[in-house]
Amino acid sequence: MEKPVLDIQNLTVRYGKTCDYCRNGGTLVKNTCPHCKTVWACSDVNVTLYEGEILGIVGESGSGKSTLMKSLYFDFGITEGEGYLRDFENGEVNIFEQSLQKKKYMKNHIMGMVYQNPLLGLRMDYSSAGNIAEKLIAAGQRNFEGMNRRVEELLDAVEILQSRKKEPPKNFSGGMQQRVQISKALANNPAILLLDEVTTGLDLSVQAKVLELIRRIRQEFHISIMLVSHDLAVIRMLADRTIVMLDGKIIEQGLTDQILDDPQQPYTQQLVHSLL
Amino acid sequence: MEHILEIQRLSKQFYLHEQGREIKSCRDINFILDKGGFIGIVGTSGAGKSTVLRCIYRTYSVTTGSVMYDSLSYGRLDLATAEERKIIHLRKVEIGYVSQFLTILPRTTAREHVINGALDAGFSYEESKEKAEEMLRYFKLSETLWDIYPNTFSGGEKLRLNLAHAMVKAPRLLLLDEPTASLDNSTKLLVKELLMKLKAEGTSMIGIFHDLEFMEGLCDRVYNISQGSFQTEEAL
Numbered sequence: 001m002e003k004p005v006l007d008i009q010n011l012t013v014r015y016g017k018t019c020d021y022c023r024n025g026g027t028l029v030k031n032t033c034p035h036c037k038t039v040w041a042c043s044d045v046n047v048t049l050y051e052g053e054i055l056g057i058v059g060e061s062g063s064g065k066s067t068l069m070k071s072l073y074f075d076f077g078i079t080e081g082e083g084y085l086r087d088f089e090n091g092e093v094n095i096f097e098q099s100l101q102k103k104k105y106m107k108n109h110i111m112g113m114v115y116q117n118p119l120l121g122l123r124m125d126y127s128s129a130g131n132i133a134e135k136l137i138a139a140g141q142r143n144f145e146g147m148n149r150r151v152e153e154l155l156d157a158v159e160i161l162q163s164r165k166k167e168p169p170k171n172f173s174g175g176m177q178q179r180v181q182i183s184k185a186l187a188n189n190p191a192i193l194l195l196d197e198v199t200t201g202l203d204l205s206v207q208a209k210v211l212e213l214i215r216r217i218r219q220e221f222h223i224s225i226m227l228v229s230h231d232l233a234v235i236r237m238l239a240d241r242t243i244v245m246l247d248g249k250i251i252e253q254g255l256t257d258q259i260l261d262d263p264q265q266p267y268t269q270q271l272v273h274s275l276l
Numbered sequence: 277m278e279h280i281l282e283i284q285r286l287s288k289q290f291y292l293h294e295q296g297r298e299i300k301s302c303r304d305i306n307f308i309l310d311k312g313g314f315i316g317i318v319g320t321s322g323a324g325k326s327t328v329l330r331c332i333y334r335t336y337s338v339t340t341g342s343v344m345y346d347s348l349s350y351g352r353l354d355l356a357t358a359e360e361r362k363i364i365h366l367r368k369v370e371i372g373y374v375s376q377f378l379t380i381l382p383r384t385t386a387r388e389h390v391i392n393g394a395l396d397a398g399f400s401y402e403e404s405k406e407k408a409e410e411m412l413r414y415f416k417l418s419e420t421l422w423d424i425y426p427n428t429f430s431g432g433e434k435l436r437l438n439l440a441h442a443m444v445k446a447p448r449l450l451l452l453d454e455p456t457a458s459l460d461n462s463t464k465l466l467v468k469e470l471l472m473k474l475k476a477e478g479t480s481m482i483g484i485f486h487d488l489e490f491m492e493g494l495c496d497r498v499y500n501i502s503q504g505s506f507q508t509e510e511a512l
Binding site: 002050053204207208209211212215219236237238240241254255257258261262264265266269270273 | 290291292293294330334335336337360361363364379381382383384392395
């Protein structure tokens with residue numbers, strides 16, 4: 001049996017004190033308890049990700065997609081749940097119970113994250129090369145020449161001119177910022193790449209470049225990718241499997257074409273029928 | 277004769293939540309495909325022809341029934357209930373699906389598209405490139421088109437590219453969903469010739485076509501599907 005690269009079990013993220021009603025599975029309004037107003041941002045989410053696989057995540061705004069991604073990247077503390085990374089202690093320990101230092105190790109060596117908002121992923125006032133080098137330094141590299149070579153390699157991969165590497169990302173267009181973020185995320189050859197709405201807001205030709213880049217890095221490095229997107233066409237093009245989230249829960253999952261061509265749940269049907 | 281695919285009591289219903297109604301597509305479909313065989317399916321629009329193919333490919337989940345497939349990778353398994361990971365693998369390596377529509381990543385040339393198909397199946401880049409070029413030549417796609425983005429291709433060229441992409445991994449089972457629907461007669465003849473060649477080389481196929489003339493000499497058996505179930509079986 002193939003061992004997943006990432007295995008998340010019963011992940012729950014909630015904000016609030018909870019009450020007897022919502023703890024015992026009472027009906028929530030969207031994802032909020034009508035009595036104590038606790039927000040259940042993610043409830044009981046189970047995800048497995050295999051090597052070289054692209055897993056699509058779709059769902060409306062506020063359905064918990066980004067919460068899931070950010071908790072995997074340890075940006076948010078989780079309430080309950082277990083997670084296992086194949087490349088960390090052989091997948092035998094719960095990653096959410098590790099020390100801050102070990103979590104940092106995982107972020108810097110095993111995972112890469114690209115945020116929807118480049119402000120979260122980049123330091124806008126530092127040079128682009130410096131942004132990428134930051135990730136390399138975090139992973140323990142100290143050799144200037146080596147880092148410089150790697151930065152050049154990464155900027156080439158995302159088609160950003162070497163002549164602009166010293167410019168800070170604030171001078172760049174949205175699409176370029178997104179590509180700098182991708183190269184930063186790829187800097188340490190992570191096993192897992194988390195992409196949160198990377199193509200939103202980009203014009204079509206830049207979107208095409210980013211999509212082609214994602215396909216290429218998957219093919220070349222066998223990276224596993226979790227891809228959150230509102231754009232079902234992007235999901236159809238790239239994702240092998242797709243999960244659909246609603247109000248913090250996974251309501252449907254399956255092969256991407258199965259989800260898009262034969263949706264079972266009312267929400268998924270509505271979503272697919274809203275396609276242009 | 278050994279069987280590669282055995283379909284038993286296959287039914288598919290769609291439930292539309294918004295309208296609260298159920299749509300019955302195909303029901304009680306039974307047939308067997310021999311290794312190296314070619315089954316043709318004909319029928320009016322909306323009769324459920326494509327549904328059968330999509331149930332085999334698992335684009336549609338099967339409501340009831342089984343789709344037993346004799347795979348190289350996992351032995352005999354039911355495609356209707358097999359794990360998703362296995363289906364993904366089988367699609368990359370053993371089962372091809374060709375329709376008249378081309379789905380392609382943006383900024384991918386015709387040659388790259390076919391190379392990607394081979395890379396998915398696990399060949400090295402060099403091998404993939406060689407195989408892809410061989411396929412493009414086999415399907416008579418002019419070399420001047422190889423490095424062009426295929427959005428601008430004609431229907432016939434897109435179809436031949438689709439076939440090249442599906443065939444580059446040398447699938448054991450090929451599902452053809454009205455591949456000739458929008459082609460002129462000479463291109464159709466070319467496609468027929470190519471399918472005959474594939475059949476002679478041992479690929480098992482199921483195809484949906486509209487004209488019986490096209491199927492003559494190609495299909496071993498032809499099923500006529502009407503209102504979701506197989507009505508007649510015609511030998512050609």
